[in-house]
Amino acid sequence: MTSSTESRSDSAGATPANPTGPSASFVVVANRLPVERVSGDGDDEWRMSPGGLVTALEPVLRQKHGVWIGWHGVPGEHLEPFEASGIPVVPVPLSGHEVTDYYEGMSNATLWPLYHDSVAFPEYHREWWDAYRRINRRFAQQAAAVAAEGAVVWVQDYQLQLVPRMLRELRPDLRIGFFLHIPFPPEELFQQLPWRREILEGIAGADLVGFQVAKDAHNFVRLLRQMLRYQTHRDRFVTPDRRTGRAQAYPISIDVNAFEELSNSPEVVSRAAEIRRDLGAKNILFGVDRLDYTKGLRQRIQAVGELFSEGRLDPAETVFLQLATPSRERVEEYKRLRDDIELQIGRINGSMGTIARSPITYLHTSVSKQELTAMYRAADVLIVTPLRDGMNLVAKEYPACKTDGSGALVLSEFAGAAEELRQAYIVNPYDINGMKETILRAVGDPPATKRRRMRGLRKQVTSHDIHAWADAFLRDLDAIRRPVAPNHGDEAAAG
Numbered sequence: 001m002t003s004s005t006e007s008r009s010d011s012a013g014a015t016p017a018n019p020t021g022p023s024a025s026f027v028v029v030a031n032r033l034p035v036e037r038v039s040g041d042g043d044d045e046w047r048m049s050p051g052g053l054v055t056a057l058e059p060v061l062r063q064k065h066g067v068w069i070g071w072h073g074v075p076g077e078h079l080e081p082f083e084a085s086g087i088p089v090v091p092v093p094l095s096g097h098e099v100t101d102y103y104e105g106m107s108n109a110t111l112w113p114l115y116h117d118s119v120a121f122p123e124y125h126r127e128w129w130d131a132y133r134r135i136n137r138r139f140a141q142q143a144a145a146v147a148a149e150g151a152v153v154w155v156q157d158y159q160l161q162l163v164p165r166m167l168r169e170l171r172p173d174l175r176i177g178f179f180l181h182i183p184f185p186p187e188e189l190f191q192q193l194p195w196r197r198e199i200l201e202g203i204a205g206a207d208l209v210g211f212q213v214a215k216d217a218h219n220f221v222r223l224l225r226q227m228l229r230y231q232t233h234r235d236r237f238v239t240p241d242r243r244t245g246r247a248q249a250y251p252i253s254i255d256v257n258a259f260e261e262l263s264n265s266p267e268v269v270s271r272a273a274e275i276r277r278d279l280g281a282k283n284i285l286f287g288v289d290r291l292d293y294t295k296g297l298r299q300r301i302q303a304v305g306e307l308f309s310e311g312r313l314d315p316a317e318t319v320f321l322q323l324a325t326p327s328r329e330r331v332e333e334y335k336r337l338r339d340d341i342e343l344q345i346g347r348i349n350g351s352m353g354t355i356a357r358s359p360i361t362y363l364h365t366s367v368s369k370q371e372l373t374a375m376y377r378a379a380d381v382l383i384v385t386p387l388r389d390g391m392n393l394v395a396k397e398y399p400a401c402k403t404d405g406s407g408a409l410v411l412s413e414f415a416g417a418a419e420e421l422r423q424a425y426i427v428n429p430y431d432i433n434g435m436k437e438t439i440l441r442a443v444g445d446p447p448a449t450k451r452r453r454m455r456g457l458r459k460q461v462t463s464h465d466i467h468a469w470a471d472a473f474l475r476d477l478d479a480i481r482r483p484v485a486p487n488h489g490d491e492a493a494a495g
């Protein structure tokens with residue numbers, strides 16, 4: 001592998017790398033590569049990195065010997081294609097300016113808040129949009145360069161919504177899937193987007209469009225009908241070149257076996273016991289999230305803090321462990337969030353803690369999967385309270401790790417996961433009083449009730465794992481007849 005670091009910050013080129021010719025029969029296109037660099041003695045090494053998307057796709061790629069196209073995370077650096085832990089990856093270069101405009105700007109300060117119910121104010125900047133379009137074209141060109149004739153290309157998420165259409169124009173022979181990991185917004189919000197038509201047309205370039213929940217698939221198809229005047233019938237839509245596409249829900253999940261095995265390993269079992277000893281509490285409440293304003297951290301901390309200050313939770317026997325993984329730290333809104341919650345937690349611990357203990361143990365760091373699994377195993381109650389969330393994998397990982405059948409899950413009704421995890425203690429995170437009552441119920445319910453609920457959660461999660469998710473999507477994509485080039489008659493796809 002060779003690398004070269006650009007001195008000019010905006011000079012990342014767009015020449016598609018194509019080391020082996022267009023030979024990949026399965027291609028994943030995502031904003032980020034599933035790797036992070038670890039500096040060794042002399043040479044750099046790459047290892048798989050944590051995160052929802054990686055957790056989801058790594059097993060599928062291994063099984064299908066796929067290629068992953070994405071940015072490797074260092075602005076201005078060009079890398080040749082290489083293999084990381086046995087997975088061939090093709091790095092797409094991004095300059096410093098492009099990271100600012102396409103990633104931090106358009107993706108994370110426009111689309112992310114807009115698609116999450118506008119819980120933070122979305123900013124609209126034309127130069128961000130220009131960069132978004134340019135980078136989406138770069139990803140599409142790269143996919144077109146590595147995909148074999150008739151290959152399956154699976155495009156991921158909100159950063160790359162224009163890729164399906166751009167790729168189809170370059171390579172009409174491909175079978176193209178698109179999956180949106182985050183919510184698709186209701187019409188009233190989506191209409192704010194100055195570039196709404198292009199985004200819709202971009203996604204509709206795919207043969208199969210996947211969403212986390214059915215409501216979002218319906219929103220999308222309705223918008224195609226109303227805004228673009230496409231013909232639609234249930235989950236199908238017909239594009240102006242008479243191609244039929246489908247939009248459906250495929251709720252994402254986790255590698256259940258891997259979590260169960262890890263959770264039952266002697267190391268994790270003893271680490272979980274150690275965590276319980278260290279925290280020294282009868283009840284351990286636990287929260288783990290990327291530090292993101294969509295995750296409802298302020299509301300959760302408010303609710304738990306009030307329960308402590310009102311004496312309804314006793315700091316002598318209950319502790320709240322909150323692990324907040326650093327995220328998007330250069331975006332203003334994220335800096336503000338960190339300041340806010342650290343102030344909130346400082347106040348609660350300052351007024352209710354003792355020399356011996358604090359009611360909230362707060363960690364602003366990322367831990368190993370093994371350590372996280374031990375935390376899940378140690379936790380009596382997991383509290384997941386997003387204001388809006390596509391799915392929320394944490395809510396599924398917890399039941400997978402509670403192999404002894406104990407534990408209770410408090411879950412926001414605004415997480416996609418709430419549609420499936422009916423046995424959770426469901427809350428509205430905007431209703432602080434309601435949330436407080438439900439947390440108390442999750443702590444105080446009889447063990448038999450909690451076990452019954454946990455059994456239901458475990459049954460749902462173990463019977464719908466990540467393999468089922470990927471299989472369902474790829475099977476449906478396969479079932480769509482091979483697309484034909486535009487203007488070659490009306491034999492367009494039928495699923």
Ligand code: GDG
Binds near residue numbers: 052182389391393
């Ligand atoms: C997006 C959508 C959708 C977290 N901290 C650590 C760590 N994690 C892992 C968790 C989990 C993942 O990160 C977070 O996944 P989520 O689903 O909760 O959230 P997003 O990152 O926002 O993901 C979401 C997802 O895509 C998949 O489609 O569910 O709705 O927003 O796997 O375990 N892992 C380790 N250390 C940490 O400190 N090892």
